[in-house]
Amino acid sequence: MAQKMWAGRTAGETDKLADDFNSSIHFDCRMYKQDIKGSMAHAAMLGAKGIITQAEAETLIAGLEEILADIESGALDINMDSEDIHMFVEEVLTQRLGDVGKKLHTARSRNDQVALDLRMHLRDEAETIIGYIKDVIKALLIIIKDNKTAILPGYTHLQRAQPITFAHHLLAYCFMLLRDIDRFTDMKKRMNVSPIGSCALAGTTYDTDRYFEAEQLGFDSICLNSIDGVSDRDFVVEFISCCSVLMMHLSRLSEEIILWSSWEFKFIELSDAYTTGSSIMPQKKNSDMAELIRGKTGRVYGDLMGILTTLKGLPLAYNKDMQEDKEGVFDAVDTVKMCLQVMAGMVATMKVNRQNMLRAAQEGFINATDLADYLVKKGMPFRTAYKISGTIVADCIARKLVLETYPLTDYKSHSDLIDEDIYNEISLETCVAKRISVGGTGFESANMQIEYLESKLD
Ligand code: ARG
Numbered sequence: 001m002a003q004k005m006w007a008g009r010t011a012g013e014t015d016k017l018a019d020d021f022n023s024s025i026h027f028d029c030r031m032y033k034q035d036i037k038g039s040m041a042h043a044a045m046l047g048a049k050g051i052i053t054q055a056e057a058e059t060l061i062a063g064l065e066e067i068l069a070d071i072e073s074g075a076l077d078i079n080m081d082s083e084d085i086h087m088f089v090e091e092v093l094t095q096r097l098g099d100v101g102k103k104l105h106t107a108r109s110r111n112d113q114v115a116l117d118l119r120m121h122l123r124d125e126a127e128t129i130i131g132y133i134k135d136v137i138k139a140l141l142i143i144i145k146d147n148k149t150a151i152l153p154g155y156t157h158l159q160r161a162q163p164i165t166f167a168h169h170l171l172a173y174c175f176m177l178l179r180d181i182d183r184f185t186d187m188k189k190r191m192n193v194s195p196i197g198s199c200a201l202a203g204t205t206y207d208t209d210r211y212f213e214a215e216q217l218g219f220d221s222i223c224l225n226s227i228d229g230v231s232d233r234d235f236v237v238e239f240i241s242c243c244s245v246l247m248m249h250l251s252r253l254s255e256e257i258i259l260w261s262s263w264e265f266k267f268i269e270l271s272d273a274y275t276t277g278s279s280i281m282p283q284k285k286n287s288d289m290a291e292l293i294r295g296k297t298g299r300v301y302g303d304l305m306g307i308l309t310t311l312k313g314l315p316l317a318y319n320k321d322m323q324e325d326k327e328g329v330f331d332a333v334d335t336v337k338m339c340l341q342v343m344a345g346m347v348a349t350m351k352v353n354r355q356n357m358l359r360a361a362q363e364g365f366i367n368a369t370d371l372a373d374y375l376v377k378k379g380m381p382f383r384t385a386y387k388i389s390g391t392i393v394a395d396c397i398a399r400k401l402v403l404e405t406y407p408l409t410d411y412k413s414h415s416d417l418i419d420e421d422i423y424n425e426i427s428l429e430t431c432v433a434k435r436i437s438v439g440g441t442g443f444e445s446a447n448m449q450i451e452y453l454e455s456k457l458d
Pocket of ligand 1 (some may be wrong): 084110178318322
C-alpha cells in the first residue's frame with residue numbers, strides 16, 4: 001500500500017478494512033473534472049499572489065490539464081487505492097512533477113476543496129437536469145397540440161367530475177415541471193457561492209485572493225464565513241429537495257399513465273418500447289417503466305431523509321460524517337436523470353385513444369353541473385337547480401338513460417324552464433367550450449397555456 005500522506009504524524013499502518021471504510025474514491029471519483037478545474041484555479045491564484053512563482057503555477061496548471069486529458073482519454077485510470085479523488089489527483093501530479101506538485105495544496109484543505117468540488121459538480125448536474133425536464137415538457141407539448149379537442153372526464157376523488165380536454169389535463173403537468181425548473185434555478189443561486197479559501201475551517205495566514213478563484217470558477221460570490229464555508233451542506237439538502245418534488249410530479253404522471261393504459265381505462269396505449277410482457281400471462285403488456293418511476297420516487301425521498309439525518313446535530317466545522325453527503329445526492333442525480341429521460345421517451349411514443357376517452361366522458365353524468373347552470377341562467381337559484389339536476393340524474397340511472405337521451409317531456413316534468421335548447425347546452429363539446437374562465441378547460445385556453453410555456457422554454 002502507498003505510504004499515507006499523513007505518515008509523519010503517525011507511524012502505524014491503517015487497518016485494511018478501516019482503510020476501505022474511510023475511503024470515498026469509489027464515489028467521489030465522479031467529481032474528477034471539478035476537482036482538477038478547482039485545483040487549476042487554485043494554482044493560478046497562488047501564482048498571481050506570489051505565494052508560488054508564476055513558473056510553478058504554470059507547471060502545475062499544465063500538469064493538471066494533462067491529468068484531466070489523460071483521465072478523459074482513458075490513458076489514466078483513477079486508482080481506487082487512493083483515499084479520495086483529491087488525494088489521487090495530488091498523488092499523480094506529484095509523481096509527474098516532483099516537488100512542484102507538492103506545492104499545490106498550499107493555503108487549502110480538503111475541507112474547502114470537497115465543498116468546492118461538490119458545489120461545482122451539482123451545479124453542472126442541475127443544468128443537465130433542467131435540460132431533461134425541458135425535454136419532458138416538449139414531449140408533452142407535442143401530444144397536447146395533437147389533442148386539443150380530445151375530451152375525457154376530469155376526475156375528483158377518481159370519480160368522473162366534469163368534461164375536460166386531454167390537452168388541459170396534460171398541461172397541468174407542464175406547469176408542475178416548469179416550477180421544477182424554477183426551483184432548480186433558484187436553488188442554483190444559493191449553491192453558486194464559493195467556499196474555497198476557507199481552508200480547514202479558520203482561513204489562512206497566506207495572502208490569498210478568494211474572489212479571484214471564485215471568479216475563475218464561475219461563482220457569483222464567496223462564503224464570508226470560513227466555518228460556514230466548510231460545514232454548510234444546505235445546498236445538498238436543497239438539491240435533493242428539488243429532486244424530490246420533481247420525482248413526486250413524475251410519480252403522479254406515472255400513476256395516471258398506469259391507470260390510463262389499464263384495460264379498465266384504455267385512454268392511452270404505451271409503445272412496445274416502454275412496456276414489458278409477463279413471463280406467465282401471455283396477454284399482458286405492463287407499464288413497468290411508469291411503475292419504476294413511481295417506485296424510484298421513494299428512493300429519492302430516502303436520499304433526502306438520509307442527508308437531513310446525517311447533518312442533524314453535527315457540531316461545527318468539518319466532520320467525516322459529511323463524506324456521507326455524496327452517495328445519496330449522486331443516487332438522486334442518477335435516478336432523476338434516468339427517470340426524466342425514460343419519461344420523455346414514454347410520453348413521446350404513447351398513442352392516445354380519443355374514442356375511449358370520449359366514451360368514458362359520455363357515461364358519467366359529467367355534464368350534470370352544466371344542467372344545473374342552465375337552470376340558474378334561466379333564473380332558478382343554484383341550490384334548487386342543483387337539487388333538481390340530482391333528481392334527474394337519479395331518474396336517468398334508474399331508467400338506464402343519460403342526460404343526452406333523457407326525453408324533453410321528462411325534463412319538463414322537473415321544471416318548466418327546460419326547453420329543447422337543453423340538449424345543445426349539455427353536449428360535452430358545449431360544456432368544454434363554455435368554460436372560458438382564464439385557466440379553465442375551454443378550447444382556447446390550451447393555446448394560451450401552450451404559448452406561455454413555449455415562451456418560458458426559450
Ligand atoms: N473525502 C472527504 C469527504 O468527502 C474529503 C474531505 C476530507 N477531509 C478530512 N479532513 N478528512 O468529505
